[in-house]
Amino acid sequence: MKTLAVIALTCGAALSTQAVAADAPWYVQGDWSPAQRVAIKLVNDLDVERKNNPVIITRQQLEGILPDLHELSYTVVDPTLPGRPQPSVAHLAVQGGHEIRAETNGRWVHYQFDDLDKDGLWDELFFMTDLKPRETRTVYIYLGHQDRGWNAHGSHAAIGSYMRHQVPFWESENVGWKLWYPTDIDVYGKRTPQLMSRRLYMENLDGYGVGQVDMGLGSDIMDVADSMGGGGVGMFDDPADPNKVSRPRFTPRHGGKTRFNAGSGADTRYAFEVVTNGPARSIIRIKTMNWDTGHGRYALSQEYTAYAGENFTTARVKFDQFDSKTPGAAFGVGIRKRPNEKFLVQKGGTVVSAAPEAIRNPDDRESFQTDLMVAYAGSALVVKDAAKATYVFSPERQGNHLFKLPRTADGKYEYMLAAGWSEGAVLKTQEAFADYVAVKAREYNSPVRFGGAALESKAK
Incomplete structure (x- = not known):
């Protein structure tokens, strides 16, 4: 069974729950101000900086932590990135109501909840990120329905x-x-x-x-x-x-x-x-x-x-x-x-x-x-x-x-x-290509590590 419980439970190493808000500021987008989030720790075990690195978090790793919601009720945010500014009226006239609004306390990133075995349930959360040498970073999945955020394909x-x-x-x-x-x-x-x-x-x-x-x-x-x-x-x-x-x-x-x-x-x-x-x-x-x-x-x-x-x-x-x-x-x-x-x-x-x-x-x-x-x-x-x-x-x-x-x-x-x-x-150049392959090979052998997750609620 891959169904996720709504109530968060301790499940495996480094998993925990939190009933009160963490110290980190909460993400706001326009008039959307979510009150719950799942904090996820990402760990870079290498002594070198990572650029545009794949991050894979499995359903099992979030079992009992992430509530079972529709995809439009998940928003993955990196709090270390600058928020987008409010789009112009002219831009909104082209992009419509799904265009993202001004962000504070982080930036929504392109992410995917992928169903690999085609059983109707997602298997992996995927996104890409930069990490400093030996950095442990917390990113968040904010909970609550919102239908903004065009995702241009790369x-x-x-x-x-x-x-x-x-x-x-x-x-x-x-x-x-x-x-x-x-x-x-x-x-x-x-x-x-x-x-x-x-x-x-x-x-x-x-x-x-x-x-x-x-x-x-x-x-x-x-x-x-x-x-x-x-x-x-x-x-x-x-x-x-x-x-x-x-x-x-x-x-x-x-x-x-x-x-x-x-x-x-x-x-x-x-x-x-x-x-x-x-x-x-x-x-x-x-x-x-x-x-x-x-x-x-x-x-x-x-x-x-x-x-x-x-x-x-x-x-x-x-x-x-x-x-x-x-x-x-x-x-x-x-x-x-x-x-x-x-x-x-x-x-x-x-x-x-x-x-x-x-x-x-x-x-x-x-x-x-x-x-x-x-x-x-x-x-x-x-x-x-x-x-x-x-x-x-x-x-x-x-x-x-x-x-x-x-x-x-x-x-x-x-x-x-x-x-x-x-x-x-x-x-x-072929030398630049070989250097690139050496870097990616090192990262491939030591992927970004999942360091645990916790469900958090905003203090009232």
Whole structure:
């Protein structure tokens, strides 16, 4: 049961209740002055400042603390941020009654109550924040109905009919990802920060030629072909070669020959679903089923998340079927080695590959489109230190940098992917991209920690 009690109860470490108001001033927006709030402590365990960091608070962590109310009766406020001023009459005439009014004692932030398992109950509260080194900060969920606060999206996820087949898209304003192939990712970079995948799939713009429509839209910056592209999964289960990776779209189903993207009736099947769509994060779910490597049968789901303002995406993987004939079969995840790779960083659970690149459309056999030479295009893959992964380089299928992860008891593992290019608004050099990946890898290994929650009431 995920139902939340209205009466707050102590529930787990650092959880408490309060019958009287805390010392911190109370948030006011226009004529809305709430009388109850839930105080949530966020902890930065790192000695460095965090910028625009994801915060995930689960339903279980607020069990017995947060009253069961409609979403419009929750307002997440950071008291350390300056409040917005009162909008002008002209602005209100455009935006209407839902426009936010003047704020005091904090600022409403973009947040989401996301239902991940689609049972009608939210599973995670999500927002993004900055934290100082070793800071413990209290943010609040103010309680009480109010219907103000437009939330402009900084991320997007959708499934579109793109060049005659269904393709999942997820993006931030800097980078977008899509599955032209069902398990290996295409990457597109933007020159101007914007959400533009809806134009790609609605207008069926060519990923490599979008710059010819509008230079700000950017370009596809990954030639996937038979590689793992900007990120792909596999299985290390070949008893004859422990470092050989099996992959869902290349299976020995047809007379012993490997066939790419065979019919779904007899070969690997895929299904796509939008889990949530902004404003701060957007999630696509990919199900891979009926996967027979010749050494085992598998089924799994992946949830890829795009984050507003960022150049990385994270993935949660869960195997629902793991029937392997190979003792010690291990999970795999990889990225393509950049063609003409000139820059490589591999340390622990991180690998970064970058190179100057002539970006071209491999399907443009008549060469109607000109190649785009860029100073660098880069890809990165991060697995958590706790996974105890092993780095493997595979020279097969364009060359791929991989990590081999020991099988987990619950069939789950996670990874992070990142991308950058010299034409983007940020991370214009491969060194800046590698530094960014190092920072995000450190934060990924030590996420913002939930430090407890309490229900508070304003003194009368």
